[in-house]
Amino acid sequence: MSNFQQLKDQGLIILYDTAQIPQISADWFDLNYWQKQQAVLGGAPGRGTSLFIETPAGEAVWRHYHRGGLVGRCIKDSYVWQGLEKTRAWQEFKLTAKLLAMGLPVPTPLAACVKPKGLVYSADLITLRLPAAQPLMDFLKANDPATLSDLLYQVGKTVQQFHAAGLNHVDLNPRNILVNPATNKVWLIDFDRCQLTRPNATIAASNINRLERAFTKLDANQTRRWLQDFMAGYASSESFRT
Structure with missing residues (x-):
């Protein structure tokens, strides 16, 4: 993490x-800045809105942190x-960077931003956009x-490789699993509130149960088959067998 700087x-x-972004300013977290450069490429669904932007480091995903649930309504x-x-933002940036350094398939974190306002703060995170990656949810509905x-x-x-590394992904669901169907490459994203500890069965x-509930919400009739295929891959991992 020696390339990380704060300003x-x-x-x-x-x-x-700094290895990805030699210079940065508050403009990076201003929507008008990207709009004036015609650098807003689109958006992605999720809690709040994630925007795709064209940055000097390449296509990136800019996410503003939003609360969910009942608290988020107020x-x-x-x-x-x-x-x-x-x-x-600080915790997710550093955790994502650590997972990347461990060789796990995650986005490259570019920048995190915090705006203190008295006793509270708001936050943003920018990561490199993953190539040809789409949410698993899209394929569950169509493939x-x-x-x-x-x-x-x-x-x-x-997912088993992440668990073997000690990751607790507290929001494992088909939106936070990205895939490239042409290569069968898989990534995990959105590590907000996640922790890296010792591997824990x-x-x-608990992570897998959460994923199963998400499967059920999409299609209760297909959940058993989806989970069987998932668990077959989970059990096949070398780190699982060792």
Whole structure:
């Protein structure tokens, strides 16, 4: 993490990777800045909105942190300030960078931004966009059974590698699993509130149960088959067998 630097600009505190971005400013977290350059490429569904932007480092995903659930209806994007190192953006940036350094398939973090406002703060994160990657959810709805079976096998194999590394992905669902169907490459994204600890079977089972519930919401009739294909890949992983 020696390439990471921190700066303050226009009330924002920014952490960024100098190997990817030699220079950065508060403009990077201003929608008007990207619109004026015609650099907004589109958006992705999720909590709040993630924007695809064309940056000097390449195509990137800019995500503003939004609350979910009942709290999110009243307090959309404010979090209690407990110090910079405990902010959602700082923790996710550093965790993603650590996972990347471990050789796991995750996006490259470019920059994190925190804006303190008295006792609260808001935050943003920018990561490199993954090539030809689409949410697993899209394929669960559309793909033929044989192709989907192979894809879910690879998803299971990949998730097990993260669990073997000690990751607790607290929001494992088909939106946060990206795939490239042409290569069967799989990535995990969105590590907000996730932790890296020692491998733990109970935590791994909890993650998988959450994924199963997400499968059920999409199609209860297909959940058993989807989960079987996923678990076949999970059990095939070398790290699982060792």
